[in-house]
Amino acid sequence: MRSSNYLFVLLALFFVISGCREEGEIITTETGDIPPPTVITATVTTVVITQSGEMLSDVDITGLGAAGRLNPDGSYTIDAGQLSSDGTLVTVTSPGHWPERRLLMPAGDGELVETFVLEPKVKAGEIDLTTGGIIQIADGFSVMLAPNTIATTADGSPYEGPVEVYVNHDAPEDADEMLNSPGNVLAQLENGELANLESFGMMDVALESPDGDPLTLDESTPAEVRFPLKSATVPLGPDDIPFWVLDPDGFWLPDGFATLGPDCYIVFINVGGTYNCDVPRPAARICGRFVDAGGFPLTHSPFAVNLVGGLTCYTARIDCNGEFCAWVAADAALEFQVKDSCTGEVIVVPFDPVPVSTSRELGDIVIDLSNSAFAGSLTSCGSAGTPDLELAEIWANGYGGNGGKYFAAQSDGSTIVSLINCDDDEVLVQAFTRDYRAASPVYRRPADDFAPQQLVVCGELDADEFFTLTIDGTDIPITELAPIYWPENGNFNWLVRAAGTLNGEEYSLFLNFSDPATGAFAAADAMGAVYRLEPGQDYGEGRVYVDPDQMLNLIGSSVSADGDVFEGSFDATMNLQNDASQSVEAVNLSVTASFRINL
Template sequence: MRLRKFLPLLLVAASVTTLSLVACRKSDSAPASARNTATVTTTLSGRILDENHNPVGGASVKAGNGTTTTNVNGEFTLAQVSVPASAAFVKVEKQGYFTGSRTLDVAAGREHYVSIELIPRRFVGSISATSGGTVDLGSGGSLRFDANGIITEADGAPYTGTVRIAAYTYDPTAANFAEVMPGALRALNSNNEERLLKSYAMVNIELEGAGGEKLQLASGKRATLTLAIPAGLQGTAPATIPLWYFDESKGLWIEEGSATKQGNQYVGTVAHFTPWNCDVPSDFVDYETVLVSGSTTASGIPIAQARVQLISAIGNGSMYTDNNGVLRLPMPINQRIEMNVFDRCNRLIHTESIGPFTASTSSTTYISNYYSATAVTFTGAVTNCNGQGVTNGYVQVLINGNIQRAAITNGTYSFLYPSCDSSVSALLTPVDLGANLQGATVTVTGRAGATASNALSACGQSSDQFVQFLFNNSAVRFQPPADSLIAWSYPGSQETYVYALPDAAAGQQQHNLALQLRGPFAAGAQTVLALGLTHNYLYYEMPVGGASAQISSYGSTHGFIEGTFSGTVRDSLGLNSFPVSGSFRVRRDN
């Protein structure tokens, strides 16, 4: 049985982690590189976004001995946490997404900033555990399973049902690669020596049973993994390349096996499922520089939280200076590196070539044209339809295409935006979560260093969201904030994804639903490309052409998509069919 490629995956646990390794995995207790042994107390902060750069609120963020949750604007702070100085690991979990993470160098007593983009967790196919089979991973990749090679992760018992595969293929040449990939391109080789990596192909894979249980390969079994090499890397791709899996306990990639180049693909075998990476390792030196505004240390000040882009022969990446303006990281040895510095408004303000380095280096980088952003404050009262202050809601702020959200506290919102211009215009939309209403969008112009006060009314349009379906005469309804509803629009393929899942604290999901449509972004009939649901812990999906859908309203970006669907779904063995129908009203995420 096959699911259509990119069908959104409906998770079975509120917090999804990369699968722990059951079979044929190197021990997590193996000693790490000596560079990672020192522990320091520091502060980590940042912002979590989805693939459309919308803030992700309610995500769990962990680092060292600290845990917190992102606010409505996707922001978090973990103060005074104990982490390895040379491999601090920030882990982000949110239902409906693959686990996001970042590995970075930190210093005691400082504040370090990270930006992480979460990737939706989607099914790409399914196989029978007893007969095995091949699944198309998309982007030119595939995964082949032998027969009778799957076990349940919880107890290691043989599994004989349907295996569903969730996967995402990363593009090492993509501009956002450093934002979405696990950890960083840092690894321990087979001799337990730390190395930097140049990636030629990367994928994240997780297995799940028909009832939502987590699965793994049985001991002694292997699966054949094929990954396409991006066009821009094919000319330098070696004939044989090491394989690496990501180890969350270290925040590093671990060498295990190798892959061979066949045409424009790498082919290798793996004994467990986590993120996998085809990389060439290289030596490195420690590098540290302080970014200072002005031409001398005496005349300038450190530039905190500046985004720095580094471009070298082994790849590109971005990171941020700490609160003292310090950038620290391992640098590839004997490589010229282009360093680009951006201000708080994401404007390029400095470019220089650094290296090659043959030994650890400390320096100061002077930036003469740095212009410190000046905050514009947007604030005001937000009232409901009765003229009373809203107690549970937020104001969505759209500035220069960037989405921010300001929580409403005691009937008032306040939002600071760093501006590099004398004035900035913002589109403000108030939302009353308690009443499921929102007000009209208002354009407000603020001036740098000043406060723009504007009262808002969260009244006039329903902000109610829901997904509901009737399965074999049994009704199920999803509604936030208790449940998660997500809708994505993809203009290139004219496809719309809608899915719903419960925000259970733990355990398998009793119900969920995913719907993939193709058609104009307007009212009218849609082609149903895929429909899958879980009902009472069992999974069902539609046969080809087994459903229809009708859109009644297709709002603009961050507006609402409303519609209905109906059809037939079959159980995971394809033996029994059941009628299903439903309706939805979900806010577009893009």
């Protein structure tokens, strides 16, 4: 694993200004929103975001049994070998948010990409123990305490203050909420047998003092909780449905029954927890592969398994090979449901009942989505073979989470690019190494082109490229060049690394800019820094040239008609600071460059 310093300084170079240049104040280089440094085969990447789509980095991920790698964008890469073939319950927590839990179930050696959406933990209201009261959140959705409710703290001491109530409901009719829930966790019955659950809704409930201490209500005065149901769901539910609580060991455990009301299930609880109103069904296992109409595997798409005429019994995402395994209700008519994110259409594929306690291989399941698909292969320029696959990344439509999508390469450098493209007429695909030392061109392809694509990854200047760099009157011989298409990375759409060696030291320029254009760039649309490293040093351990005022003065002199060749120059006044000693060694140094880059 890279050192934290290595992750700290690579790449989208945002600067925090802490003083004026003349005084020689140290300037801190920080990463921006860096996408996952991705994943090799047989890994899982979990991306943690808020409901508004912002990345979270202050997270704790448990249930894996061993450490993973926290990436600077909040994603987390783990070895799929840590996952049980029967599924592993993974829990993600972050201060101020409800925990999110999901059963991760690998189908083979394909990479899983999971996105946990953490919902804020917001107080629904508070109730006085003496007077009691009801917190009405929506129709059929409430929490009520009776007058003179008896409560104790965690140590058993009597409690007489207000009860703060927090709730978070996952509606059974909402496919997105069911995907981001522990609905695919098996139940453990009282006799020890395991069961699949047809979900009629889940809810997190917390009963706390104003200090945040959990409270326990006396058995004689429980809280009444109502789980809301849509009108179309009510006829599907039994009058009395088993009630379940999620156990940290990874099973739903029986916790009594809930009663069907006019628009909800009604249940009584004494402590906070994660609860479920579900119908248990004998379990069976299925595995298969989703492919499009052309036979290309779909990748990372969410899917659900529903009882025909009923509700969901399993939700998950397929892996990078289009493969999946799932626990489903046995001896029941079932169907896959996959939503086309472009058209909104839900594609339904029924399949035959699976006998209890058996496993069935379903083979290829054809889902005709609005997707683009083609085979790709990695190769290195100037020599036979492929780039270092442990460092190689393949991205369609740009690096990162702003519409870009990652694809893993197999051991021979091959891959299948399959993505939902909706209204776009073309697909952009690029390969590069995670250390940004080599990259292929950005290949622009018609969205309906299914022909194979070779991705030629190079780290040297092409014959028709040049890059000159001069620092304080000294010319730095640039021999390495790698442009990375990184759309909507702040104001920038491109990251270019240009590097060379002088007197045994490596000089690496990281240049960010917006779309290639002629004329002067606005100050906010271009930025750069030059790392000066001795042998064996990582970024953040050596010296770096930085401009505290972020005035790069980038000027574009020409751009080709199709935008794939960019010529320009820049000049800046920079300080030379030592990251290791946190000192400034020189100020007001002239840094100039001119270039012609094939993008």
